[in-house]
Each structure stands twice: as C-alpha cells, then as structure tokens.
Amino acid sequence: MVENHRKHSKFSKNFAGHLLAEQKTKPPSLKEKDMEQFAIRFTYNTNKIEGSTLTLRETADLLEKGITPSRRPVEDVQETEAHREIFYDMLEYGGNISLKVLLQWHKKLFQHTKPDIAGRIREHNVGISGSSFEPPTPIELDNLLRNFFAWYRKNEAQLHPVHLAALVHLKFVTIHPFADGNGRISRLLANFVLKEHGCPMLIIDYAKRAGYYRSLERNQISGDETIFVTWFFRRYLNEYRKYVSC
Secondary structure, three states: OHHHHHHHHHHHHHHHHHHHHHHHHOOHHHHHHHHHHHHHHHHHHHHHHOOOOOOHHHHHHHHHHOOOOOOOOHHHHHHHHHHHHHHHHHHHOOOOOOHHHHHHHHHHHHOOOOOOOOOOOOOOOOOOOOOOOOOOOHHHHHHHHHHHHHHHHHHOOOOOHHHHHHHHHHHHHHHOOOOOOHHHHHHHHHHHHHHHOOOOOOOOOHHHHHHHHHHHHHHHHHOOHHHHHHHHHHHHHHHOHHHOOO
C-alpha cells in the first residue's frame, strides 16, 4: 500500500506538470474542438457498451452534422443525442454530487425512450446480463445511496483523483439504483470526478470491454475493490502514458 501511494504521488506530480505545460500552449479553439471530439468518442463508447447499434462514424455525423443514420433504432439515436447533452451539462456543473443531480441526468437520458423509468430509482429487482452478481434489492437502495454520498463527501479530498474516480464508478454501479443506465451514469460520474480535480477524463473503450466487465464482476462478487481500481489505474496510465515520466 505504501508503494502504491508513492507511485500515485509520483504520477500526480509528473502528470500535472506535463499536462499544465501542454494546456497553456493550446489555443482555445483547439481545446474546444478536442472536447467536442472527446464528447463524440465518449458518447459512442459508453452507449455501445450498453448495446447501441450506432457506429463511431454515425455517432460523429449525428452529433456534428445532425445527420440521422438510416436503419438504426430511433431509441439509439435519441439516447446518443441525450447523452451528449448530459456530458456538457456535467462539464458545466460545478456543485457537489447529489442524488438530485444524478436523477436529472438519468431523466434527460431516458425521457424520450423509456419515460416510465426516467429519473426514477427502481422499485423492483434486476439482474445484469452475463453476470452472476445480483444487485441489491429495492428496499436496500435508500440506505446504500445515503451511505454512498456520505462516503464521497468524506473521501473526495483524501484520495488520489483517479482512485476516487474508480471507486465512485464501482460503488455506484454496484448499488445499481436504476432499472437501466447504471453504467452510463457511473461512467459520467467517474469523469465528473476527474474533471473536478483537473485531470483528463477517461473513455472506457467498447473494444476493450471484456477486461472492464471481468474486473467489475470479480470485484462485485469478491468485495475486493483493488481489482477494479487496479484495472482502472492501468487503463488510465495506458491512455495518458506520455504525461508520466517513469
């Protein structure tokens, strides 16, 4: 654990220095363009993980040019457009994480496609396709959510930002408070944490989803949070290796 703390501290110092230097030289118009491209790739990958049929090119054409892809379910198109809006809402939001905010994001995501569950905590049991993990029962959700937000307030200034983002994602998706959309809200939450701490946000690639699923399930069944946190850190380091000197 001490060795991990040293590695994380070194990562923070090197990462912040190199990133700050690059950001200072980048024109505002290029920063805006970079964010638009991130929003497209993030929206594509997070929705694709949940079964969207849109390709990356179709997602880009839809969000950049307003070109609706033909022969795609209207629900996939609407949730793609909604997710991009929520992503920018998340960027602009500077307050504390709260259940009210997450319910607003969830409602916006599903208000046109699944209005019966949009912005609502589930009142029935659910399963996760392909996983042996059983999410909490509805009667447990109120207490689990209250504990989650209390945990976050206690730890948001104590943990390394990437560690905090990983745990926020893990804990929320494990609580599984919604009938649908838990993964997407959890990935938005993780990026909210990274953004609030001045760190680049992370895209969990659809193409590499097997390791993501596996680490989540192993963690949820065993209760060992280091499994998913380690996976998340490795994914983050692989994405931003150029900012870290070894």
